[in-house]
Amino acid sequence: MQLTQPPPSQPIDNKRRKRKGGGEGKSTPMTSPASSPAAGAAAPDDEGGESPSSPAESLDLILHHILPFLLGAALSARLLVGRWRLLHSKLSLLLSALADAAASSRWISNPLFRDHLLPSLRSTLRDLRTLSDRCLDPSLPGGKLRLQSDLDIAASALSLHLHDLHLLLRSGLLHRDASLASPADDSAAIVLPVPGPSASRAELALFFRDVFARLQIGALDLKGKALDSLLDILASDPAKLSRLVVEEGDIPSLLRLLDPSAHSLLRDRAAAAVALLATASDASRHAIFEEGALGPLLRLLDSGPAALKERAAVAIHAMTADHACAWAVSAYGGVSILLAACLSGSGSLAVQALAAGSLNNVAAIDDIRTAMVEEGAVPVLVDLLLSGNLEARKNAALCIGSLAAMGGAEIRAAILQESGLLRLLQFLREASDPEAIDHALKAISALSASPAAAKLLSSSPPFFIQLTDLIKRGSAGVQQTAATLVADLTPSEDIKRSMAESMPALVKMLEFSKPASAQSAAAGALTSLLAVRSNRRELSRDEKSVTRLVQMLDPRNEAVGKELPVAVVLALTASGSGGGARKRLAEAGACQHLQKLAEADIVPGVKKALQRITGSRLKNLFSISWPQ
Structure with a gap:
């Protein structure tokens, strides 16, 4: 927290306290010398004398000198009383939480508390003590509005410190059992060492709580290295460890790093972690959806950098395999975003393929199919049958087949109008990949429910020659699927x-x-x-x-x-x-x-x-x- 430092306060005599005049000069002083908690004694100050030489001395100074002084000053305030009452409440909570932390013999070995939280807290409390001096000065250096603003900033800073301190206390990191530390564990490391394959569940839980604490408390480099550690360990056994991340970690804190305001390096690593969680297990996929990952991921796919678009597309494709998430895509305006990602030149070929696969998942929802067609899905998908890479073409064929099979006659007519059947036949002729053949043939079979499509197919000898080969091999x-088409269509005797x-x-x-x-x-x-x-x-x-x-x-x-x-x-x-x-x-x-x-x-x-x-x-x- 940065507060503008006012000019050094001058001694206040009784004549200045009785200063008369209009405007702000009539304000009642914060306190009188007789009632001040510091009357007859110097206010605690580690700047005026020798600074604390150790974290233990710093914590002792805060607990037994600075906080008691500020609590007394807040209660005796006569100016901006409402703001000081709020500050008193936060200072009381802070004193209680710090006392809890100090009761642990291991707080000093936690770098988040020792090297980050404690120095930052001392700085905030020094600034708050300066603000209490300014409230004693009837001249109100900088003005009343400026003082109000600075007090509000101090209250916000105290809220952040309380959040961080409570986070450390809830995680158990300040009271962690020394038996969980491995012989190679360096308590001063910027992140805990990544547990090995033989690590116990307790060790893994401690590691994840530590990583997520550093994501919320640490500076940029600390958060970056914490994300690197998270990615390393998740990659070693995604299915097993992703469930533990859900149980022990803080998913919302990870998702907040996807916000455009987050640093680009953190966004990239956070997106990679979310993609891993989306593809690792049902439990982690459900968890990130329930915590609101879909909206930020769609925004990344829509306007993020190329690398982030691909990570977002991976996560969205995995998440939309769940019915609830596929339905929610429409609510977030995601259909148009996915269609835009399928267009030629909109991004990487991998993003096109994943977006088409996500659209196929969404096409399974009854209420969304018609909306997809109205938003122009058919021409985009038909074009992708020829312009995309193999994966994109396969997913486009699969999605067209879903629309034709589960949609009504109007959707099939729209596909035929865009030459979808002819493109599918061309794709089938060119395909050598078994999955591509399967997707194309199923889409053709779904379209054959249309009389116009059935008539066109029944009069195509090359198509039945290909069906013959597919039935044999x-x-x-x-x-x-090929046998079904032969049974349902009405080819001539020569074709038969x-x-x-x-x-x-x-x-x-x-x-x-x-x-x-x-x-x-x-x-x-x-x-x-x-x-x-x-x-x-x-x-x-x-x-x-x-x-x-x-x-x-x-x-x-x-x-x-x-x-x-x-x-x-x-x-x-x-x-x-x-x-x-x-x-x-x-x-x-x-x-x-x-x-x-x-x-x-x-x-x-x-x-x-x-x-x-x-x-x-x-x-x-x-x-x-x-x-x-």
């Missing part, structure tokens, strides 16, 4: 004929019991392709596929439901398919399995499938005892 998820080579892979998909949706997609695709006579002939010639299909009909095979393979058998034996399919199915043992299913009478279409295979011999088959 894609991941399980890609195979399922060109997909014949995908049928063995579809039969294999049908054979696996999980997930049931994949089985259903495979059966739907097979049923669609087997509507073409040449495809029925082609599949019946594939011995492995016919054997798999018959094995799925076996009632003893409980891993596979019977409705879907029966539906495929019906499609394979449809009218005009010739006798080859029926003959091969019968030779593979389909009849006995179908007869048992028909006797149970629980699977639709079984009797019809059996009749197609056996023809007029159906009645006789029921009397035959098939080998077990």
Whole structure:
């Protein structure tokens, strides 16, 4: 605290105390010599004589001389009484807290108290003693308004000292158990040594309390090194230590360093720490959101330096994975900020990708999807499909797919109007990354719910050629999406004929019991392709596929439901398919399995499938005892 020092006070005699006149000259003096706490004795002053030679002497001087004198002066004040009563209250709290600190034998080993708080407090109290002298001078050097302002500044300084002192007392750092200190622990270090991998929970808790105390009390270099230590230890085991930071640290004090008024070096390190906490664990991610991190992070993404934008984007992307945080993005005006971050030239490619991923998280919220489209999300995302890096393109495709799948017909129409389907098809053709293929194909599948999109896709032979390849060689998820598209779209017979080579892979998909949706997609695709006579002939010639299909009909095979393979058998034996399919199915043992299913009478279409295979011999088959 800096107070303007008035000219040295002159001796005050009784004649000056009885000075008459108007204005401020009529003010009643603060006290009289008879009632002053310092009457007949010199006021305590470590400047007039020899300064304290040690922290212990300094603390003793404050506790037993300076504070008692100021408390007495505050009570006997006759000028600006309200302000002095407030100061008396703060001085009383300060005396109590200092006495508590002095009761510990370890306060002198704490550099925050010894080297920072104690000297700063002495300076504030010296200034306050000077102010008490000015209140005794009827001439009021500097004027009454200036004196009021200086007293208010002194009260604010005392509040800061009380905050810092209470922080140290609550943290237990002034009373910490000496057994928690390692042999290498230097109590005079600017920060405590970072605990090693074998450190106990108590040692780690002490370290985090110390770090967060230094973030609030220390000077710039102290705060910077405390943040460095925090980043070092968090990086060693983020999942475990982030939870301890939440329990023992002071998250609001960290978030305050994200404010534009904070020093740039501190903002950068604080943003890195917040990003680590956002990605480390659910507990730390929830904690920073609950303490209000989203607003400052969005401001950094909007107008911060490039390095800070990337750190903020990392944290926002992780936080918006939680429904509550994703919903809150709109309340902070975050949709427009995220969209601006996706624009070409707005920042790094990494920021673009993370912003697009955050928008995809936000698109899961019903109330926000329409607002996203109204704010221009569709053209921005469609443009990002071609202009961004691979991660940005993947996230843009994912977000477009979310909007198309969970939004209404109007949102799908807006995507088509911006050539979103054509861009997705181009992205799918160019993609070699499995995840990119999956995201693009799912977005195309979501858009296919639009009649206009379905018509365009159904008339595209190159698209179905690619679907054929994906069914044969894609991941399980890609195979399922591709099969769903084949089942749902209405390509021509020529296009279906060109997909014949995908049928063995579809039969294999049908054979696996999980997930049931994949089985259903495979059966739907097979049923669609087997509507073409040449495809029925082609599949019946594939011995492995016919054997798999018959094995799925076996009632003893409980891993596979019977409705879907029966539906495929019906499609394979449809009218005009010739006798080859029926003959091969019968030779593979389909009849006995179908007869048992028909006797149970629980699977639709079984009797019809059996009749197609056996023809007029159906009645006789029921009397035959098939080998077990």
